[in-house]
Amino acid sequence: MRITGNRLIDVSAASTTKNQSAVATAAAELSSGMRVTTPSDDPDAWLAAQRTKLHQALSEGTGAAMQSSRDRLAVSDNALTSLADVLSQVRSLAIQGASDTYNPANRASLGDQVHGLFLNALDAANARGNDGEFLFAGSASLTQPFDASGAYQGDASVREVPSDTALTTGVTIPGTALTAANGVDVLPLLDKIATALSTNDLATLRGSLPDLDTAIKQVSVAHSRTGSAMNVLDQANTARGVMEQDMTEAISKFVEVDAVSAASELAKASQALEVSRAVSAHVAAVLKPST
Numbered sequence: 001m002r003i004t005g006n007r008l009i010d011v012s013a014a015s016t017t018k019n020q021s022a023v024a025t026a027a028a029e030l031s032s033g034m035r036v037t038t039p040s041d042d043p044d045a046w047l048a049a050q051r052t053k054l055h056q057a058l059s060e061g062t063g064a065a066m067q068s069s070r071d072r073l074a075v076s077d078n079a080l081t082s083l084a085d086v087l088s089q090v091r092s093l094a095i096q097g098a099s100d101t102y103n104p105a106n107r108a109s110l111g112d113q114v115h116g117l118f119l120n121a122l123d124a125a126n127a128r129g130n131d132g133e134f135l136f137a138g139s140a141s142l143t144q145p146f147d148a149s150g151a152y153q154g155d156a157s158v159r160e161v162p163s164d165t166a167l168t169t170g171v172t173i174p175g176t177a178l179t180a181a182n183g184v185d186v187l188p189l190l191d192k193i194a195t196a197l198s199t200n201d202l203a204t205l206r207g208s209l210p211d212l213d214t215a216i217k218q219v220s221v222a223h224s225r226t227g228s229a230m231n232v233l234d235q236a237n238t239a240r241g242v243m244e245q246d247m248t249e250a251i252s253k254f255v256e257v258d259a260v261s262a263a264s265e266l267a268k269a270s271q272a273l274e275v276s277r278a279v280s281a282h283v284a285a286v287l288k289p290s291t
Contacts, residue, residue: 036255049254056247062162063240069161069171070233072129076173077226079127079135083178083186084219086121090114090190091212097197097205104200111198118190122146125178125187136175145175150187152179161233169232170225177222178215186215 039046096102097110125146127135137145139157146152156176160168178186189211196205 045254049251052247052251052254056244056251059240059244059247063237063244065161066233066237066240068131069159069169070230070237072131072135073171073226073230073233075127075129076135077223077230079124080173080219080223080226082124083121084216084223086117086124086190087186087212087216087219090117090193091209091216093117094193094197094205094209094212098202098209107197107200107205111194111196114190114194114197118150118187118194121187121190122148122150125150125175136173136178138172138174138176146178146187150185150191152176152185156181169229169236171229171233173222173225177225178218182221183214183218184211186218189215 036042036045036049093110093114097107102110125136126144129135133141134143134145134154136154137143138155139159140154143153145154152175154175156174157172158170158174159172160170162168176182189208193205193208193212195201196208
């Protein structure tokens with residue numbers, strides 16, 4: 001097969017054009033740091049990156065829910081700490097009032113103190129989260145859970161969030177933790193003790209002391225639940241952070257360039273372009289008509 005001069009010119013021109021395109025592609029990748037920006041660049045890599053980005057977005061959404069729940073638990077923990085402190089103070093005052101050395105006037109004074117502590121406990125039990133919802137109301141989170149007498153008006157529902165791919169964690173403490181369903185009705189008990197002190201009702205006062213110990217244990221159990229749930233969320237969030245970092249690195253491998261490799265490819269493409277240009281120039285010189 002005879003190769004004509006025109007054919008040699010076409011071949012050398014095509015080689016030059018191809019190498020120019022390779023140089024432009026390598027330069028763009030090195031400049032942008034991206035190897036794949038559209039599906040046509042590398043369909044498999046582009047699809048793998050999109051799938052990983054979707055999983056990453058879902059993980060970030062879960063992380064936001066976990067952080068919100070963690071914040072809610074922290075406020076609940078503070079409220080239960082306040083309630084535990086109130087119960088400790090009431091127990092001390094009740095023991096004093098139950099002593100035979102106290103007279104009715106002394107007990108009435110203690111009763112006033114306990115009534116004030118009851119109101120503090122009521123405030124703690126009706127605490128709201130940063131989102132304005134009542135912390136201990138169960139599913140009825142927009143309704144105040146405890147009325148003025150300390151009676152519970154909510155339910156036993158527990159809100160949950162995913163803590164990993166297979167498990168969920170309870171992130172609320174329903175007010176039932178402070179009711180007879182779990183021991184005694186804590187808040188009405190405080191009001192009962194305040195009344196017994198104010199009315200010098202020693203029988204009721206002394207009979208309430210064992211119930212007061214039960215109430216203290218109830219709040220302690222609820223307090224432990226908030227601490228455990230926060231610990232679970234902290235561990236899960238740490239693991240999620242590691243997973244998200246792995247996904248970020250995976251996306252990088254799918255679509256980003258390796259700077260050293262990209263620089264090497266640019267150098268090779270540039271060298272090939274120079275060679276093709278030199279060949280084109282030589283072909284043109286050889287085929288130039290002599291004068």
